[in-house]
Amino acid sequence: MTPPMKPPATPPMTPPAAQAPTPPTAGPRPARILLACTAALTLLVLIALVSIARGAVSLSLSDVVDGLTGGSNAFIVQEYRLPRVLVAILAGGALAIAGVFLQAAMRNPLASPDVVGLSKGGGVGATVAVMLASPASQVWAVPLGVLAGTTLTAAALLVISRRIGASTVTLVLVGAALAALAGAAIEYLLVREPQSADQALVWLAGSVYGSDRSDVTALLVWLAVCLPLVVVATRAADLAGFGDDSIVSLGGHPVRVRATLIIAAVLLTAGAVTSVGGIGFLGLLAPHLARFAVGSRARHLVPMSAVTGALILCLADFVGRVVALPNEIPAGIVAVVVGGPYLLFLLIRETRKHA
Amino acid sequence: MSTPDTAAPPRSAPARSAHAADLGPILVLTALLAAGVVASVCVGASGLPFARAVHGLFVWDGSADHALVLDVRLPRAVLTVLVGANLAVAGLIAQTLTRNPLASPQTFGINAGASVAIVLVAVALPSLGGAGLVVPAFAGAAAVGAIMWFLSVSGAVTTVGLALAGVTLQLVLTALVQALLIMSNTTQDMVFWLAGSVTGADWSKVAVILPFTLVCCAVVLLAGRHLGLLQLDVMTGGSLGQNTRRVAGLASALVVLLAGSAVAVSGPVGFVGLIVPHIVRRLPGGGDLRRLAVLCMVGGPVLLVCADLAGRVVAFPQELPVGIVTALIGAPSFVFLAVRQRHR
Numbered sequence: 001m002t003p004p005m006k007p008p009a010t011p012p013m014t015p016p017a018a019q020a021p022t023p024p025t026a027g028p029r030p031a032r033i034l035l036a037c038t039a040a041l042t043l044l045v046l047i048a049l050v051s052i053a054r055g056a057v058s059l060s061l062s063d064v065v066d067g068l069t070g071g072s073n074a075f076i077v078q079e080y081r082l083p084r085v086l087v088a089i090l091a092g093g094a095l096a097i098a099g100v101f102l103q104a105a106m107r108n109p110l111a112s113p114d115v116v117g118l119s120k121g122g123g124v125g126a127t128v129a130v131m132l133a134s135p136a137s138q139v140w141a142v143p144l145g146v147l148a149g150t151t152l153t154a155a156a157l158l159v160i161s162r163r164i165g166a167s168t169v170t171l172v173l174v175g176a177a178l179a180a181l182a183g184a185a186i187e188y189l190l191v192r193e194p195q196s197a198d199q200a201l202v203w204l205a206g207s208v209y210g211s212d213r214s215d216v217t218a219l220l221v222w223l224a225v226c227l228p229l230v231v232v233a234t235r236a237a238d239l240a241g242f243g244d245d246s247i248v249s250l251g252g253h254p255v256r257v258r259a260t261l262i263i264a265a266v267l268l269t270a271g272a273v274t275s276v277g278g279i280g281f282l283g284l285l286a287p288h289l290a291r292f293a294v295g296s297r298a299r300h301l302v303p304m305s306a307v308t309g310a311l312i313l314c315l316a317d318f319v320g321r322v323v324a325l326p327n328e329i330p331a332g333i334v335a336v337v338v339g340g341p342y343l344l345f346l347l348i349r350e351t352r353k354h355a
Numbered sequence: 356m357s358t359p360d361t362a363a364p365p366r367s368a369p370a371r372s373a374h375a376a377d378l379g380p381i382l383v384l385t386a387l388l389a390a391g392v393v394a395s396v397c398v399g400a401s402g403l404p405f406a407r408a409v410h411g412l413f414v415w416d417g418s419a420d421h422a423l424v425l426d427v428r429l430p431r432a433v434l435t436v437l438v439g440a441n442l443a444v445a446g447l448i449a450q451t452l453t454r455n456p457l458a459s460p461q462t463f464g465i466n467a468g469a470s471v472a473i474v475l476v477a478v479a480l481p482s483l484g485g486a487g488l489v490v491p492a493f494a495g496a497a498a499v500g501a502i503m504w505f506l507s508v509s510g511a512v513t514t515v516g517l518a519l520a521g522v523t524l525q526l527v528l529t530a531l532v533q534a535l536l537i538m539s540n541t542t543q544d545m546v547f548w549l550a551g552s553v554t555g556a557d558w559s560k561v562a563v564i565l566p567f568t569l570v571c572c573a574v575v576l577l578a579g580r581h582l583g584l585l586q587l588d589v590m591t592g593g594s595l596g597q598n599t600r601r602v603a604g605l606a607s608a609l610v611v612l613l614a615g616s617a618v619a620v621s622g623p624v625g626f627v628g629l630i631v632p633h634i635v636r637r638l639p640g641g642g643d644l645r646r647l648a649v650l651c652m653v654g655g656p657v658l659l660v661c662a663d664l665a666g667r668v669v670a671f672p673q674e675l676p677v678g679i680v681t682a683l684i685g686a687p688s689f690v691f692l693a694v695r696q697r698h699r
Contacts, residue, residue, distance in 0.1 A: 110519075160690065160694075169513065169515045169516050169519055170515055170693055170694065172519055173457075173515055173518060173519050173522070173689075173690075173693045174690050174693060174694070176519065176522045177686045177687070177689045177690045177693070178686070178690075180522075180625075180682055180685075180686040180689070181682070181683065181686035181687065183682070184679045184682035184683050184686065185683070187550050187676070187679045187682075188670070188675060188679050188683070191550075191670060191673055191674070191675055191676065191679070192670050192673055192675075280526065280530065324534075324537070324538040327537055327538050328537070329534045329537055329538065330533075330537070332530075333530045333531075333533050333534045333537075334534075336526055336527055336530035337527055337530050337531060337534070340523050340524070340526055340527030340530070341527065343523045344520055344523055344524070347512055347516050347519055347520055347523070348506075348512055348516075350516070351512045351513055351516050
């Protein structure tokens with residue numbers, strides 16, 4: 001007779017303290033979530049309207065509504081202002097969702113596409129594409145370059161962090177160094193090809209300047225293609241908040257779960273970077289703000305982050321447009337000036353938690 | 356009668372050999388620096404053979420060679436040497452002061468702070484130039500230095516976290532600089548400077564930075580014994596009879612003066628202050644701060660002169676700002692250092 005098998009004596013795995021998004025708890029009540037979403041959406045619509053109204057030619061709100069439906073100001077509204085606002089909304093939403101996914105996949109509250117260098121990597125790819133491809137083929141070469149750049153950066157980051165078992169803060173520092181390296185590479189390329197430097201600088205700083213209808217369509221199509229993956233990743237995001245062992249015991253596949261999230265984040269980032277360049281700290285800021293409002297359950301957090309991200313980018317673009325008339329400050333610069341101090345705050349809080 | 360050798364106390368023999376080992380790296384670095392400077396004078400858009408360069412330097416015949424060497428190449432080489440020495444020594448002192456191997460004028464955002472102040476003043480008062488830019492550079496460097504000092508002393512963040520805070524500050528300040536430049540429509544002239552560059556060096560810039568280099572390096576050497584104690588914690592320093600606060604204040608002032616004056620003439624050249632101290636610590640010989648400082652004073656220029664040479668040769672006929680070259684070398688080393696920091 002064989003002795004009866006003992007049940008495996010592994011103690012229940014507790015996720016380490018460094019984990020970023022707290023695993024879903026009860027969270028705020030549904031009424032509050034609904035209220036927060038409605039408030040954010042209303043604010044977004046308001047800012048979009050104001051943003052359409054203000055500019056070199058100031059319009060009244062009735063003019064805007066009139067223009068949207070094809071009135072006398074239809075040209076300004078539909079060809080210039082509206083595409084710009086739409087691109088800001090789409091790109092802001094995409095970057096914010098990418099931030100949620102990265103934070104979940106890496107279990108790191110400091111992660112986001114810009115902080116860990118994905119956006120800058122995409123910038124290198126775009127710069128290379130602009131320089132290598134003939135002007136006619138740039139329409140497809142630039143997105144391809146951005147995609148290659150973000151993917152390579154993500155791969156480098158994952159390899160490095162896996163090799164060193166990086167802590168929360170170290171991982172971000174590695175990302176910052178990767179971003180510095182990418183920044184130097186971009187500057188190198190720009191100095192070699194100075195004639196394209198001016199335009200590239202504005203784009204690299206992150207700007208929705210000069211967006212037109214084709215940009216909106218392209219981004220919309222790209223995001224629509226990504227949508228199924230985003231849905232799948234949203235389902236995986238809650239699971240990824242746990243440690244690998246807990247994921248296994250819950251019936252998940254850790255590598256597959258994290259890979260889904262990271263691939264989704266890379267694709268979303270590539271789309272956003274292609275159309276607006278690197279918007280610093282947006283992907284960091286939006287998920288955190290959204291988490292305050294709706295808690296950390298992914299199916300609430302992801303849509304709320306998207307709205308928040310859209311809101312922030314619209315606001316940053318609007319501020320950049322009006323603060324230094326007649327010049328425009330790229331939205332990315334505004335976002336960095338606001339978002340950087342927030343990262344410092346998070347950093348200090350993260351240290352306090354461990355002390 | 357015994358010979359001095361046998362009569363000497365046993366400690367003197369190792370001490371003397373240590374002395375020889377002390378000098379070795381310094382001599383090697385000095386030779387490298389001399390070679391680098393000669394190459395820096397000879398290599399460029401119009402190549403000068405060594406003999407013609409020497410001829411141009413010493414024979415004041417008003418020839419093109421003479422003008423080229425004396426007004427273009429030599430000031431550039433000298434400026435590069437001074438900036439390299441300033442940044443490397445500033446990095447060494449910052450690392451000693453904060454007991455943080457990731458500290459440097461750049462990673463702590465001090466360079467960026469100086470840049471913001473300089474750009475602000477250059478936009479607001481365009482007439483002010485040259486030496487006038489040193490004062491705002493100090494103010495900006497000191498302001499950021501104070502923030503980092505507070506974060507470091509209050510224990511609000513960890514060693515690696517402090518570096519991340521510095522990098523974040525740097526990003527924010529750089530964004531501010533870009534915003535200022537866009538607002539004032541002066542992007543063209545400043546972009547090159549912002550990357551950190553010694554292009555367009557002349558003797559007036561050398562005159563701006565030289566006094567600070569000389570005075571600060573002299574102070575570092577004179578006060579090296581006290582500065583070295585900063586590596587210990589405050590308690591130990593105090594029990595050894597050190598007025599810790601005063602020495603730390605002196606060290607902070609040195610970092611601000613060295614980094615600020617370097618940024619004022621060459622823009623924020625990154626990573627020199629970070630990696631040179633780490634390299635010289637690995638050279639054979641003791642870890643005495645004064646010796647490390649001397650090695651930094653020679654080693655920093657070696658790195659920067661080589662980077663400048665590479666920047667001039669690699670992208671010929673264009674020039675690569677030296678800050679880009681140092682970033683390409685420095686960013687990977689930064690990763691390496693951060694990772695090693697974690698393993699400790």
